[in-house]
Amino acid sequence: MLLLLLISAACLDSSSASGAVWSKRNEVASRAAICPSDGLFCVDCLNSVFCNGGTAMEFPCSEGEVCAGDPGFAGCRNYIGEDAGKCDCDSVGNSGFLTDPYDPTKYVICVPPEAQYFAACTDGQIFNDETELCENLPPAPQCTEVGFQTNDPTCKTYYICTSTSLPGIMISCGEGLAFDTTTNTCVDECSLGPASFTCPSTGSGAFPDTADCTTFHVCSNGLVVASSIACPSGELFNSVTMACEPTSATVIATCPAINPCWSSTYCEACGSTTCDFIIPPTNDPTASTLTDTTVSTLVGDSTTTTTSTTTSRTTTDIAALDRLSCQCGQVTRADSSAHSLYNHPWTVALLNAADDKHFCSATIVNTLYVLTAASCVQGKSTSSFVIRANEHELGTKLPRAITRSPNRIQVNGDIALIRMSVPISLTQYDAVKPACLPGPNMDFTGLSATHSGYDHGKNMKNDGRLLAGTSTTRLNFVPSGHAFCREDLGGPVVSTVSGKTYLSGIAIDRTCSTSRQPVAKTSQYYNWIYNNSNTGRFCKQ
Incomplete structure (x- = not known):
């Protein structure tokens, strides 16, 4: 059966079913008018209220929602314009x-x-x-008490119980949100984590930690008698045999996910680093050398700078790491428009936190890190800007723009790594994908390349060719037409090799030159990029 959606006329006057308008700042309306009975009501166009025994709990509607519905069963709903x-x-x-x-x-x-x-x-x-x-729908849970309940293993929905004699009223959290059973509110799904360890009420023996199976706890009649005991290096605690054993698929399968909202699905979507303990990184024995490298790190609003001369580092084989199911450097939904973000899904924007003004572009590396030009973040604190993904045209925040705050900035030469405070999903959106990181021996000189960025608020595509640069850490991008400039700074320069799109360079020039523009040669920074971003999860190489 098809029902057309209509916006309630009562909402257009910002009045409730009783004719009263209520807010925290204006409590002129009587409590009886706000809560004529137990249930859910609209107090105005943008606020709903849950009434129980004369007590009112306000639930403001999210952006793009209005309050509508029959008295007692009203709620915030998506306004579809x-x-x-x-x-x-x-x-x-x-x-x-x-x-x-x-x-x-x-x-x-x-x-x-x-x-x-x-x-x-x-x-x-x-x-x-x-x-x-x-x-x-699965049957609503029979309410055992007045308040909140959920029987949804994904925690995308929950029920408000107004009476123990009635089924609960289902509420949907919305995209990117999940119900937090500790606060009874919808929160960013990636902010949820594993429950803290508590012993079973009558349990005795050894039990694995809820977030890290490399440690375990000892319980006696429901009480912790020994906490956070570490297994030997390379071993995990097997909750079946109740002993530390060498890491294997069998042992990994016994690792618990005690919080039902924190599961392998959450790990996949949010890239939580606590999901990564099961398979340690594999190191390639080949070592490389970085010389006269100055690295600046900004954590919060404090900057520290260290200089090292001739530092040997071990090259890590990214292909050997535990990977998400996605593929790097792959367009999953091609668009007929050359400038569509679907064709350049590794491109993100950097915007000032104060006024949402775009100042640079960047590239998705993995679930926690983006890469940009060093000059984009010089003099900026982590609280002064945000990272915006999945926004096809800046300023619209449509269709479902994703905003993340940075909590760490690291600078090395021409490039900078920015760590996001909350991971971003690389499997959920066709316009949010990482480019492949090139190995230290990959050479893109003479190959065709494409630059993408958000100049003038719209994702732009510039084609060209890469030539040798003035130093070992740079290449020259020769555009075939439109040059990158201004807010394109920091954006990705990519080349396709064997069907995969590699991040061959980072735009580091604002001059808008149509002859030759310098780009940072990403392969020369391979070791540094990986060593400083491997707390995030990568797509398959």
Whole structure:
């Protein structure tokens, strides 16, 4: 059954069902008007309230949502306007169906080139992207107490229980959010982590740590008697045999995920470093040498600079590491527009935190790091800018822009690594993918190359050829037409070799020259980039 979505007229006056408008700053309306009974109500267009026994708990709507629904069963719902609909259909790329990211009971029907219809499943159903059908919801949990409950293993939905005699009212957290059972709120799904260790209520014996199976705890009748005991190097605690054993697939399979919201799916989407302990990095015996290297590190708002002369480092074989299921340097959804972000998904923007103004571009390396030009971050603190991914045109924040704050900056020569405070998914979005890092012996001289960036607020594509540079750490990019300049600084220069797109260079010039433009030669920084970014998770090479 197809239901057209309409915005409640009452919402347009910003009035509740009782005619009262309420906020934390204006409590003129009586409590009886706000909470005529137990349940969920709209207090105005942008705020809902959960009422229980005369106590009101406010739930502000997220950006792009309005409060609507019958009194007692109201809530914040996605406001679907023309821009949102067009954007959603553009992301499908052809005829098809798309789930509303804020409400799984709603969906969009896309008919190219730009027609779209908004629909909702019948009561008790949600839309399944895979089958493109409305399917019955699992039965709502019988409320055992008034408050919050969840029976969703992904923690994308939860239930508000207003009575023990009624089923719970399902609420969807929205895209990128998950229900945190410790705070009873929806939070960034990547901020959730494993539960802290507690002994089983009557448990005695040894138990693995909930976040790291290289350590274990000893319990006696539900109490911890010995905590955080480390296994020998190269071993994990086997929760079946209750002993430390050499790392193997069998032992790895016994590692627990005690918090149901913290699972292999979470590790895949968010790239949590606590998921990486199971397979240690493999080192290549080949060593390389970096000479006269000055490295600046900015953590928070404090900078330290160290200089080393002739430092030997071990080259790590990235291909041997535990990888996510994605492939680096691969376009997963090609677009007919050469300038589309889908064709350059490793490109991100750097924006001032104060005014959201774009000042540089950068490249996705892995789930935690982006790479840019050193001059982009010189003189900047980690609190002064943000990283923006998945935004096809700056300023619109559509279709689903992802913003991350930096918490560490490291500079080496012409380039800089920026660590994000929260990981970014490399498997969830077609416009968020990493470029492949070139090995130290890869030479791109004479090859065709493409530069991408966010100059003038729109992702731009510049083709050209790479020539030898003025030093061993630089190449020259000779554009065939439009040159990179201004906010293109820090953006990726990529070359395709054997079907894979490699990050051959980083744009380090703002001059807009159409003759020769210097780029940082990424292969010369391979060891430094890897050694300082391997706390993030990489896609397969």
